[in-house]
Amino acid sequence: MSTADHAHHHELPWYRKYVFSTDHKVIAKQFMLSSLFFLFVGGAFALFIRWQLAYPGTPIPVIGSILPATWVTEPGSGIITPEFYAQLLTMHGSIMIFFVIIPFAVGMFGNFCIPLMIGTDDMALPRLNMWSFWLVPPAGLIMMAGFFTETGYAAAGWTSYPPLSAMTGLPTFTISGQTLWLISVFLVGFSSIMGAVNYVTTVLNKRAKGMKLFDMPLTVWALFITAIIVTLGTPVLAAGLAMLFMDNFLHTSFFLPDNLVTSSKYFGGGQPVLFQHVFWFYSHPAVYIMILPLMGVVSDVMATFSRKPIYGYKAMVFAIAGIAFLGFIVWGHHMFQSGMNPLLGTTFMLSTIVIAVPSSIKVFNWLGTLWRGNIKFTAAMLNALAFVSMFIIGGLSGVFMASAPVDIYIHDTYFIVAHIHYVLFGGSLFGIFAGIYYWYPKMFGKMLNESWGRKHFYWSFVTFNLTFFPMHILGVGGHMRRIYDPNVYDFLKGLGGVNEFVTISAIALGFSQLVLVFNVLWSLKFGKKAPRNPWRANTLEWAAPAHPGHGNFDTDITVYRGPYEYSVDGRELDYWPQWEEGKSISIHHHTVAVPESNDTRTFGAH
Amino acid sequence: MSNDHGKVLPSYMKVFATLCTLTLLTVGAAEFIHFGDLGPIPGYSINIFVGIVIAVVKVICVMYIFMHLKFDHPMLRFFVYVPVFLFFVMSFALNFLEKWTYTR
C-alpha cells in the first residue's frame, strides 16, 4: 500500500513498514486482519456447537470424517465428545471476546480513529503501540496450542470458574489447555493495558490546535473512556488470572476450599466464589469495553448519514461516562445464583437496573438524531441502525436478568446466550461492520462496494435474528447453556425443533460473513479510488489525504468547531468540517453561520 | 519541578527520615505492643488499624513528595484517587462473602 505519499519519506525496510510498523494505521489494519481471522475460527467453533445441539449424536457433515481423533467419540465417527463440546464453547467464547471483539473495537478503531480524529500524526508512544499489537497473535497461538496438550483446549467456559479450571486431576507443573488459556488471556490483557495507556495519553496530550475535549467526536470520547476502563479493570483480571494460574499449575489454593474430595493434594483455605468476584470485576466492565467504542462509532455514522448534529452531544458523553462508572459497581449481577451473599444481590440488582438509564439516554438521543434528518441508507448507516435496534433488544433482555428473582430461573439458560449474542453480535459486531464500511475508504484508499455491502447487511441482519431470537424461547423453556445434549432431559424434549431452526439459520449467518471478506478483498483490488471526503463528513480524519501515509495529514490542522455541524443555516453545503475556518453563533440550540466578510467565504473549499 | 529549588533536597531527606521512623513504628505496633481487640473477628485488633494508618501516611509521603504529585499537574492525582476508590468498592463487596451468611 505504499503510494506516492511515502515518496518523501526515507524508505523503511519492508518489515518495518508492514510487520513491525509503528504507524497507527498499519497497526489498525493488523488488528483488523487478525480479528477477521479469529472471527472465522471462533465462528467455525460455533457452527460445530450448533450442529451438535440440533442433531445430537449425528456425525458432523462434510468434515466429520477428518476430525482429529481426540475430538470425536471414535476415530472417523464424526460425532464429537462431551469433553470436546466443553472445549468448543470455551474456545468460541474466549476467541470471540478476547481475540475478535476487543481487538476490533479497541485495537482497530482505537488505533485508526484516535490519531486521525484528533488531528495528529501518530500515537503518543508509537513503539508501545506496536507491541500492544504484537502480543495478540502469539497469545492467540498460545490459546490454540491447547490442542496439543493432553487435555485438549481449555474447557471451563470463557469464565473459567475454579475449581474446574484449577484442574484438580493433574499433577503439579503439568501444562494443560487451561494453563495455556490463562497465559494467553494474561498476555492479551497486558496488550490491552499497553494500548489503553497509550490512548489515554494520546487523547489528553496530542489533540490538534484548538480542539477542546468537548470538540472531540463521540468515537474518540468513547474510546478514551473505554481506555480508562481498560486501564483500571484489566489488571484486576490479570491478578485473578495470576492466582488461578498458581492454583492450576503450582497447586496453591487461593480458590480451592478445604476437603475437596477429588484430590488429596490440596490443603484448602481458599474461596471459589472469590475468583468470580475478581473475574467479573473486570469482565463486566469488559462488556462495556466491547460496546462503548461502537456506540461512539455508531453515533458518528448516524450523524453523518442523517446530516444532523448528534442530538444532545454532551448528554451522550455523560452517558458514556456514566455507563463506564456504573459498569464498575454492577459485576455481581453475574453472580446472583453463585452463592454470593443475597444482600449483595440486592445492591447489585439495584445498581444494574440503574445502568439501564444512561443506556436509554443513548438510545433516545440516537432516535433524536434521526428526527428530521435526511437519512441516507448506505451500508454503514444500515449497520449502525442495526446496532441501535439490536442493542435495544439485547439491552431489554439484560433488564430481565438484572432483576435478581427473574434471574433465578433464566440464569445459565439460553436466555443469557440470546442476550450475549444480541449485545455482542447484534451490538458490537454490527457496530464494527458499520465502522469498517465507514472508514474503509480512509483505511485503504478505495471505496468498498456498496451493493455487496448491502447484501452482506441484509443477509446478516435477517439470519442473525432468525438465529438468536429463538434462543430467548429456548431459555424460557429452561434449556441450560453449555450442555452437550439437551435430549437427556424430558422437559427439553419440546425444544428440538427450535434448536434445529437455530442451527440452520446459524449456518446461513456464518456463510453470510464470507460476503464481507469477499467484499473487503475484492474492493482492495478493484474498488473505486476513494475521494478525500467521500461521505462529506466533518471530523478531522477526512481532512487527511485519501490514503494517508505516515504522518497522516498534508496540511496543518486547526479545529474551529465541534464535530457535528451538519446542515448549518447560512451555508450552502450541508456540512461544516471542523478544520474549516468560519464564524457561527448559536441560537436556541441551532448553529447559524455568520459570514465574516464577503471575501473570506471559503465554502466548498473541497 | 520548577518549584523552589532550595527546598527540594531537604524535603527528600525529611521524607526519608519519616519513612524510616514510621517503618520502625509499624514493626513496634505489630510485634511488641498490644493495643487491644476490636470486635469479634479474630485478627482485628487496634494494632491493625495503627498499621494501616502508618502505611497510608508513608504512601502519601512517597506519592506527594518523591513522585511529585504535590507539584505536578493536578490531573495526575486522579490516577491515584480512582484506583483507590475502586479498591474500596472491591474490598467492600468481597468481604461480604458467604462464609458468614451460609455456613454456621
Next chain:
Amino acid sequence: MGDILHVLDMLAWFPENISTFGAELDSLFAIIYWVSVAIFFLTFGILGYFLVKYRYSPDRKGYNYHGNNIVEITWTILPTFLFAAIGLYSDDIWERTKYSKRVPTADVEILVLGKQFGWLFLYPGADGSFGRNAYNDRTARSLMSAMNPFGMDSTDPAGADDFVTENQFRVPVNSNVVVRGSSIDVLHSFFLPHARVKQDVVPGTWMNIWFNLFKTGKYELACAELCGGGHYAMRAEYQVMSKAGYDAWLDTKNAEVKAARSPQPAPAAPADTAAVASLR
C-alpha cells in the same frame, strides 16, 4: 397464524410451575416482558417512522438542532422511575426467596451434594435429625471422602438411620423443603426448572435452598453450571408425593437402612460405605 403467535408469545414456553413462589417469579417475568414489549414497539415504532419519514431526498436538508435539556431530563427521569419500580418490586421477591433469614422453618430437611457427575441426597431418616456430618459440624469435614462424601460420623448414634440416595429424591407436597447444598469437587448448580429454583453449590460452603411444591408428580433436577464433560448428563429425578405416600416411602427406606445395618460388618467407615452403595 396461531402457531406464529404461539412462537412469539414467550410466556407460553415456560415449563409448568409447581412451586409457591414460582408464580410470583413468573409474573415478575411477565411484567418485565410486557414492559419490554411496550418499549420495543415504542422505540422500533419511532425508529421505523423516522426512517421512512426522513429518508433521503435531495431537496431537503437535515435540521441543525443540538438537543434540548428539558427533553434530555425528561427521558432520563421517566426511565429512572420505571426502572426503580421494577427494582424495588423485584427486591421484595428476591428477599423472600433467597435471604437466609427468610428461609422458612423446615418440614423436611435434606442435604444435597453435587459431584462429577451426579447428585447425592442425605435424608435424616427415622429420627428426623441428622447425625454429625460435614454440614452441621465443621470438624467433621475431615471425614469427607469419595466413600463418605457427607462426612458422616459413624460413631454418632443420631446418624445411624441417615440414608443417602443418588440421583433421585422425594419430597412431600405442600411442605417447606429446606435443602442445604454443597459440592465435593467443582461448582454445580441445583436447578429445578419446574420449581423455579436455582442455586449454585460451592465446595466448602453450604447453601440454603428452599421450596414448597404444590403439585405431585415426577420432575427433573438439572445441573446448570458447567462442571466438566459430563455436565449435560448430571441429571436427577425427583418425585413430589402426597404426604402419606412420602411417609410410606420413608418407612421403607428406614427398614432398608435397618436391614443393611443389622449384619454389623465392621464398625466405622465401612458401614457408611455400605449405606452409600446399597441405597441407590
Next chain:
Amino acid sequence: MSSALNLSHEPVTKVKHGKIAMWAFLASELMFFSGFFGTFIVLRNTNYEVFKHGAHELAWPLALLNTFILIGSSLTMAMAIYHLERHNNGKFRTYLGLTILGAFGFLIVKYFEYSAKWQHHLFPGQDEHTVFFSFYFLMTGFHAMHVVGGMIPMVYMFFKSYTKSAYPHPSKVETLGLYWHFVDLMWIFIFPALYLIFP
C-alpha cells in the same frame, strides 16, 4: 508530505507523554495489586490462624532490612533525578548506581529468604500453611519481578551515562523514577501485610 508540518506539537496538558502514560500504567498497577490485596483480606479473615502461623515462619528482620534498602533506593532515585535535571551528570551517575545497588541488595536478601523457605519446605502445596505461602510467594514474587523490571532500564541508563557525555533524556529517568517509587510503595503495604503479625 512536507516535513515542515508540525502536528506533534507541545503536549496539550504540558505534561510529558511518558509521564502521563506512566501514571496511567501505575493506576493500572495499583488495580493489579488491589486484586491481590482484596483477596488477601478476605482469605486472611477466613483463615486467620493459618496466616498467623505462616507469618511466624517469616523473618521480619530480613524484611525490615529490605524495607530500609527500598526506601533508601527510593531516596537515591529521587536524588538522581534531581541532579540530572540540574545537569550534574557525575552525581546523577553516583545516585543511580546507588539505586541499582539497592535493588540488587534487595534481590539478594530476597534470595536468602526464598532459599530458607525452600529448605524448610515452606512453599505452597506442602502443608496446611498453603494459603498463606501462596500469598507470600505471589505478592513478593510479583514485587520482585517489578524490581527486576525496574533494574533493567536503570542499568541501561547507567551505562549510557558513560558512553555519552551525559544521559540525554531526563524525562525518561523521571518516568522510571515514578515506577521505582511505586515499587517502593507496594512494598510499604506488602511488608506489614505479610511479615508482621498483628495480634
